[in-house]
Amino acid sequence: MYALYTAIAFVGLVTVFLPAALARRLTRGVPLNARARLGREGPRAGEPTGWVHAVSVGEAIAAAPLVEGLRRLHPELPLVMTTVTSTGAQIVRERFAGLATHRFFPLDFPSVARRAVASINPAFLICMETELWPNTLRALASGGVPVMVANGRISDRSYRRYRLIRRFMASVLANVRIFAMQSDEDARRIIALGAHPERVVVTGNIKVDASVADPSGSGELWRRLLALAPGQRVWVAGSTHPGEEGPVLDAHRAALGEFPELVLVIAPRHPERTREVQAFLERRGWPSVRRSELPAAVTSTAGPVPPVVILDTVGELAMLYSIADVVFVGGSLVPMGGHNVLEAAQRRKPVLIGPHTTNFRESAGLLESAGGAIVVRDAPDLSRELRRLLADPDLRLKLGDAGFEAVASRHGAVRETLDLVGRYLYPEGRA
Numbered sequence: 001m002y003a004l005y006t007a008i009a010f011v012g013l014v015t016v017f018l019p020a021a022l023a024r025r026l027t028r029g030v031p032l033n034a035r036a037r038l039g040r041e042g043p044r045a046g047e048p049t050g051w052v053h054a055v056s057v058g059e060a061i062a063a064a065p066l067v068e069g070l071r072r073l074h075p076e077l078p079l080v081m082t083t084v085t086s087t088g089a090q091i092v093r094e095r096f097a098g099l100a101t102h103r104f105f106p107l108d109f110p111s112v113a114r115r116a117v118a119s120i121n122p123a124f125l126i127c128m129e130t131e132l133w134p135n136t137l138r139a140l141a142s143g144g145v146p147v148m149v150a151n152g153r154i155s156d157r158s159y160r161r162y163r164l165i166r167r168f169m170a171s172v173l174a175n176v177r178i179f180a181m182q183s184d185e186d187a188r189r190i191i192a193l194g195a196h197p198e199r200v201v202v203t204g205n206i207k208v209d210a211s212v213a214d215p216s217g218s219g220e221l222w223r224r225l226l227a228l229a230p231g232q233r234v235w236v237a238g239s240t241h242p243g244e245e246g247p248v249l250d251a252h253r254a255a256l257g258e259f260p261e262l263v264l265v266i267a268p269r270h271p272e273r274t275r276e277v278q279a280f281l282e283r284r285g286w287p288s289v290r291r292s293e294l295p296a297a298v299t300s301t302a303g304p305v306p307p308v309v310i311l312d313t314v315g316e317l318a319m320l321y322s323i324a325d326v327v328f329v330g331g332s333l334v335p336m337g338g339h340n341v342l343e344a345a346q347r348r349k350p351v352l353i354g355p356h357t358t359n360f361r362e363s364a365g366l367l368e369s370a371g372g373a374i375v376v377r378d379a380p381d382l383s384r385e386l387r388r389l390l391a392d393p394d395l396r397l398k399l400g401d402a403g404f405e406a407v408a409s410r411h412g413a414v415r416e417t418l419d420l421v422g423r424y425l426y427p428e429g430r431a
Contacts (some may be wrong), residue, residue: 052100055084062151084105127147134172140170148420151207153248179200233262236267256307317360331359350400372379
């Protein structure tokens with residue numbers, strides 16, 4: 001099965017991923033990082049390292065308290081953090097400077113995996129959110145390197161796919177020492193796919209423990225960066241996908257009738273969609289400005305900020321939630337499974353979400369049941385609830401407080417995960 005998997009992975013690399021990467025290189029200047037992805041990045045580590053893998057931006061941000069905990073408990077242990085995406089790499093280099101060294105995760109082919117493992121020289125590997133790479137896990141197992149899946153979750157779509165190859169999945173999962181899963185349902189699914197029950201622990205969601213201690217005065221700073229007038233209202237549509245910008249703009253147009261100074265910050269899930277979103281706005285007749293152009297674009301014209309700001313930068317969305325009157329979390333009006341709703345709740349913001357939240361079922365359900373989030377079924381529903389929240393400050397405060405308290409009640413995942421690291425991956429700080 002490993003040979004078949006490797007052959008399929010090679011075909012996918014040549015026919016899908018490589019052409020897409022070349023297109024991004026030619027159209028947007030995104031580097032291929034070919035040498036790094038072939039496991040030839042940097043010299044061999046002179047001493048064992050702690051290896052943490054986070055596929056992209058969301059996982060890298062979620063890993064922050066875990067990385068900080070590892071550094072605090074084991075200051076002698078160098079940390080390496082890998083990502084698949086360039087945006088994830090940017091977050092690691094900016095936020096983890098001095099804590100961890102960044103590398104790109106190697107292509108999952110046997111020789112590449114062995115070369116990368118030899119170069120990183122890991123004492124252990126922690127994979128965030130059920131990143132399963134069969135050849136890499138096999139190379140680690142052959143070298144006796146223990147692996148943990150941390151903050152593990154199995155989405156509905158992944159579960160359906162994995163069940164089709166359950167026998168192969170069982171052999172892959174056998175190379176993982178411990179599974180720290182987000183929920184009872186995630187634990188049940190990983191066991192059903194072949195993980196040994198005694199290796200599976202429910203720790204909760206690490207994102208609940210993520211620090212939201214935004215720097216003092218950051219709210220006023222962001223208002224200045226967005227060139228907002230004193231007291232000007234703003235709402236944020238975060239992590240939107242194609243098919244959601246239209247309903248968001250319709251809701252914004254309706255809200256402007258009651259709140260004419262209202263500004264919308266729209267944050268596409270993938271920053272490379274910025275041009276696409278801006279073109280969509282132009283076709284709909286909406287003046288807009290990119291976040292990276294502010295505040296200079298407004299200062300130079302001495303005019304007000306346009307009614308729509310497009311967030312075209314990486315790693316700023318969560319902090320922008322702090323200045324929002326209302327937050328809509330995307331990927332949920334279209335069947336994409338939703339995105340992180342906790343970042344807004346941790347900042348005491350009322351949250352609107354669509355019905356499609358299967359990838360974040362537990363956290364979305366937690367907020368909804370606590371009265372910290374409102375589910376909007378369609379575009380008219382989004383428009384109606386947005387205007388209702390904007391008109392009622394007491395309701396906004398009630399929802400924000402309820403969501404915050406619900407999230408605070410679930411703290412402890414980072415501590416439990418670090419305890420598991422000490423028991424199964426790095427007992428007594430062994431070298």
